[in-house]
Amino acid sequence: MQINALEKTLLAHKEKIQEIVSDTLQITFKNYFNIDIYKSGIYAGKNLKDGIFCETHIADPANEAVVLISFEKPFLQELAKMVYPPAEADKSASMESCAKEIANIVTARVKTYLNESGYDLKIGIPSIVNTTELSTEDVKVSFFIEQSRLYVDIGFNPAVAKKI
Amino acid sequence: MNPSDYKVLLVDDNTMTLNLMSNMLRAQGITKYETSMHGQDAMDKIKVRMELGNPYNIIFLDWNMPDISGYDVLIKCRQDPKNDKTAIVMLTAENQKRYVLEAIKAGATSYIVKPLSQDDLSKKMKQISEWIDTKVQG
Numbered sequence: 001m002q003i004n005a006l007e008k009t010l011l012a013h014k015e016k017i018q019e020i021v022s023d024t025l026q027i028t029f030k031n032y033f034n035i036d037i038y039k040s041g042i043y044a045g046k047n048l049k050d051g052i053f054c055e056t057h058i059a060d061p062a063n064e065a066v067v068l069i070s071f072e073k074p075f076l077q078e079l080a081k082m083v084y085p086p087a088e089a090d091k092s093a094s095m096e097s098c099a100k101e102i103a104n105i106v107t108a109r110v111k112t113y114l115n116e117s118g119y120d121l122k123i124g125i126p127s128i129v130n131t132t133e134l135s136t137e138d139v140k141v142s143f144f145i146e147q148s149r150l151y152v153d154i155g156f157n158p159a160v161a162k163k164i
Numbered sequence: 165m166n167p168s169d170y171k172v173l174l175v176d177d178n179t180m181t182l183n184l185m186s187n188m189l190r191a192q193g194i195t196k197y198e199t200s201m202h203g204q205d206a207m208d209k210i211k212v213r214m215e216l217g218n219p220y221n222i223i224f225l226d227w228n229m230p231d232i233s234g235y236d237v238l239i240k241c242r243q244d245p246k247n248d249k250t251a252i253v254m255l256t257a258e259n260q261k262r263y264v265l266e267a268i269k270a271g272a273t274s275y276i277v278k279p280l281s282q283d284d285l286s287k288k289m290k291q292i293s294e295w296i297d298t299k300v301q302g
Binding site for chain 1: 177178179180181183184187228229230256257258259260278279280281284
């Protein structure tokens with residue numbers, strides 16, 4: 001399968017993108033949830049069985065890529081409890097809102113880095129997707145927090161073009 | 165003007181951000197706030213307040229929203245001179261300098277990059293309070 005120019009760019013900047021994602025997650029969890037986490041590197045191979053998946057489109061005038069971020073549902077439930085009143089914290093909409101906001105911040109930081117490197121990317125609105133759609137995504141960002149250690153994994157798949 | 169008297173409108177399409185910002189504002193002693201999740205709804209609320217002669221003192225506007233963006237709401241607001249004394253603060257995850265300049269050029273009073281901390285908001289509120297006091301005295 002062929003990958004487009006934007007996907008090649010993301011692939012070329014993979015290490016830097018991973019660093020940006022890690023830094024952004026650290027500051028987001030500290031500022032929003034008062035959770036201290038520490039970078040621990042890559043944790044590939046974690047099988048996310050109970051997850052919520054959020055995609056955000058980024059595009060330049062010619063190409064488009066999708067950043068897909070996966071979240072463990074129990075973890076999102078804990079985050080939602082910190083922000084929402086008890087009656088709302090366990091609702092799917094609350095957990096999805098947490099996922100979308102974190103995905104928005106992470107993707108915006110990646111976009112900012114690429115734009116400062118000379119690209120002209122625009123960002124879409126994050127949305128929740130079903131796991132059955134995973135085969136069409138370009139950039140997969142998975143992260144896990146275990147015992148205050150942050151593990152970030154980034155993978156790339158060829159994409160099916162979608163419009164913002 | 166005392167911050168506890170501020171009338172605030174929080175606009176963001178994400179409920180988590182609205183809840184977080186609400187909590188942070190309360191910690192600043194600001195309790196008179198309303199929320200909105202859509203650009204059009206925000207513009208309607210701003211218009212009603214204007215017509216009642218009781219405008220918001222501060223509007224926090226998320227930049228990236230579906231349909232009508234926060235930037236579009238900012239432009240519309242600043243087209244009406246009656247909103248001149250309302251501080252408009254753009255909220256966004258975009259930390260590129262050109263977006264900050266674009267927002268200020270369009271009439272934003274200030275700009276907050278997400279994820280903001282309580283301390284970030286506290287510092288911004290001092291600047292915003294000074295801006296409001298200058299406008300009220302002027």
